[in-house]
Amino acid sequence: MNQADFKRLSLILLFMPFALWILLLIILPHIGMGVLALREKVGPRVYEFGFGNFIDFAMEPIYWNILFRTGSMSLLVTALALIAGFPIAYYIAKIAGRRSRGALFLVCLIPLWVSDLIRAFGWILLLRETGVVSSTLLWLGLVDAPVEMLYNDITVVIGLVYTVILFMIVPLVSTLDGMDNAMIEAGYNLGGNGWTVLRRIIVPYAMPGIISGCIIVFMLTAGSYLTPILLGGKNSSWFTETIYEQFITRYNWESGAAFGFLLLAFTSFVVWLGLKLSGQTLAGTVARN
Incomplete structure (x- = not known):
């Protein structure tokens, strides 16, 4: 040889x-799900191929509402994760010393040491009517009665941002770490203030990391199940819950598979639209990081 x-x-x-x-x-399960999604039940254990499951979705407005609500909430979580994660990433990449970067990354990784279920129950212990926050407010005299902070959109957003923010920080740190500090110094030397340097130099340079982080966070958020269900309760109306209901509650695997592909198509379209609007490419963002 x-x-x-x-x-x-x-x-x-x-x-x-x-x-x-x-x-x-990935490939074989998706092929199986695709075949399952195209099967229409026309009788007891009698199936034929067609687009009936997708038509059923199109004819039901509540499914559209839940899908668009999931998409809009996922975009909000992505935006908040970017706003909260960018300063952290910038500090780790450009301000923190070499020795402290590992410790800071370790602090960011701590939430991933436990499962989504444990993290969600942690928020429940904090925010429920008899939880830590409500009890503290009562003890300080700021409220007259216990406050229930669970089962609303705000709680769901907080829990999701806490869950996915690390996936925004990592690609941002990877991108900002390669930025020459002389570029920032040149911006100040040319008369720019902090806002101008951020808008004209730092953000454009970090755009591949921003886009890749937003893609990862958006896809993870839209496909999340435990956090919206546990923190949102019956008011969550997350599309993954609809898919779960089709598979497990109604035992309608054909519709569940079709809904799963629709969620994948919807999130992929949002990602494609975001890349077009930002002028970025998938190879120049995710592949670069």
Whole structure:
């Protein structure tokens, strides 16, 4: 075996686990779900192929409302995660010392050490009527009765931002870390103030990280299930709950598969639209980071 064949074999063996992961856990399940979504039940255990499941979605306004509500809430969470995460990422990348960066990243990683379920129950313990926040407000005399802070959109947004903000910080740090400090100094030397330097130099340079972070956060938020259900209760109206209801409650796997593909198509369209409006490309954002 010559050196070229050895390199080729090494490359194949290196990418084989990744290729199998893509094939077995992504491609094949999506093919199965696609076939399932195109099956229409016309009788007991009698199916035929068609677009009836997608038509059922199109004819039901409540499904459209839940889907667009999920999309709008996910965009809000993405925007808040960007607003909260950008200063943190900038401090880690440009201000913090080399030794303290690892510790700061560790602090950001701590919420991921526990599952979504535990994090959601943590918020419930804090915000429920007999929780820490309500009890503290009563003890300080700021309220006259226990305050229930759960089961509303604000709580859901807070919980989701807390869950996904790390996925906004990491690509931003990766992008800002490659920025030469001389660019910032030049902006100040040319008479720019802090806002001008941020708007004209830092943000344009960090745009690939901003877009990639927004894509990851938006997709994770739109596909979230536990946090909206536990913190929003019956008022959550998240589209993943609708998909779960089709699969588990109604045992209508055909409609559940169709709704899952519709959520994927909707979020992919939002991502494509965001890339077009920002003038970025997927290869120049996610692949770069």
